[in-house]
Amino acid sequence: MLRVSQLTAAYGSAQVLNGVDLELGHKEIVALLGRNGMGKTTLMKSLMAIVPVSGGRVRLGERDITGLRTHEIAKSGVGYVPQGRGIFDKLTVEENLRMGMRALPNGAGGVPEFLYEQFPILRERRAQVAGTLSGGQKQQLAISRALCSNPKVLLLDEPSEGVQPNIVQELGVFLRGLVDRHDIAVLIVEQNLELVHQTADRFDIMVKGRIVHSGANSELDDQGMLQRFLSV
Amino acid sequence: MESFVPFALNALTLISILLIVSIGLAIIFGLMNVINLAHGEFITIGAFTLVAIQAVGGSFWLALLAAPAVGYAIGFALEKTLVVRVYRNPLHAILVTWGLSLIIQQVIQLIFGPAPQRVVGPFPGFVTIAGANYPAYRLFLIGFALSVFVGVILLFKKSRFGLDLRASIQSTEMASVMGVNADRINAQAFAFGAALAALAGVLLAPLTAVTAYMGINYLARSFFVVLVGGAGSISGVAAGSGIIGGLETALSYQIPATVAQALVLILAIVILRFRPRGILPS
Secondary structure, X not given: OEEEEEEEEEEOOEEEEEEEEEEEOOOOEEEEEOOOOOOHHXXXXXXXXXXXXXXXXXEEOXXXXXOXXXXXXXXXOEEEEOOOOOOOOOOEHHHHHHHOOOOOOOOOOOOOHHHHHHOHHHHHOOOOEHHHOOHHHHHHHHHHHHHOOOXXXXXXXXXXXXXXXHHHHHXXXXXXXXXXXXXXXXXXXXXXXXXXXXXXXXXEEEXXXXXXXXXXXXXXXXXXXXXXXXXX | OXXXXXXXXXXXXXXXXXXXXXXXXXXXXXXXXOOOOOHHHHHHHHHHHHHHHHHOOOOHHHHHHHHHXXXXXXXXXXXXXXXXXXXXXXXXXXXXXXXXXXXXXXXXXXXHOOOOEOOOOOOOOEEEEOOEXXXXXXHXXXXXXXXXXXXXXXXXXXXXXXXXHHHHHHOHHHHHHHOOOHHHHHHHHHHHHHHHHHHHHHHHHHHOOEOOOHHHHHHXXXXXXXXXXXXXXXXXXXXXXXXXXXXXXXXXXXXXXXXXXXXXXHHHHHHHHHOOOOOOOO
């Protein structure tokens, strides 16, 4: 679904991505692991062209989306939930969801019913200003908003951050159900290995702007491997 | 009572003009963090649209329709060619829009000459309110400008353009992640602000000396409206216009108008000293 090859990006003179190769299959959830500062968030931002890409290619399905601008990438079918969620705090819940539909071909539509079923709080509070939601509710809103445009690929940056454990658990179940029932692939940056265990099909580990290790989920029990790549 | 009614109406005249001029400035400032020093010139462009249309026999009403369109077109073209290049650097933005303002003034003066132009308002008569005679045109101006303001609020709250704009003011980056073309929304917002200022120019023209420099006066005031009220919020623009317009009108009853203007600006600075983000920040 998503194929990234030899992607490089830099902040000024500091090269942060040093040739990332990554593949995200159809209906697959891949976790991106790594210590802080290894370039995981930068990778997501450069996939969205928020951080400019200096080299390499990104393909979405059959389409080469390298060099497209952020709103064009959104319209080509990539949903993105940044770290900190990127909720429009002063807009209502419903307005946030309507913004999520801008990437649809005609820019508007209805909120998919399964989102309201999954997160009924969003329907209850739709007229409320989004800034008043709790961390977990904001995360639900952010993910729902990203799914309103029916994307082919969903990028999630640390969805468990600042969210209470039982909601994280629910989120994991939701993501599993999402790929089972919809045509979507998910790339998830996550520190919470439990959530990774619960949701991902496999994982990639990033060190200094490169993928250095890929493994199946079962490998997450390998303490030696975790020690080597993830411990600080 | 007899003197209060004209005072209140005079204050409302200035406040309602400030409202529609300042909204454009507030949007541009809120969205792009750019201080558009050429904003006043769009008032002038609006007034001279009226001058040009009346010179060829057209009516005030035609100008009221045409001026926003002219303001929008010129604003859009300038944004696309010039302003878009300087968003990232506020100092460049100040210099470029200031230069733009000087150029527009001189071009208008070259075309129309330095002498004040005469325009004719649509209602010559007076209306008696609570024993006081008041020019009918000013009543129309207040009603019309306030309706425009309400219309703009509805546009912001209800339309897709308004939603995109409010989202982009909060975070341009997240709005583009949603699929909003940031360049397009910036150009539209700039042009929309210019159109409103041009509309204000037509409304003002029958009350004032129409010269190439008439916009300068309103730039400083509306700039302070935005700062005092709080950048990027409509309620802030309303509060700021009320304070600046109300005070200036009240003071100019007692002291010369220019001194009154200066005093209001000093007061604005004092307010900003204690509330640096404005009275009602967004």
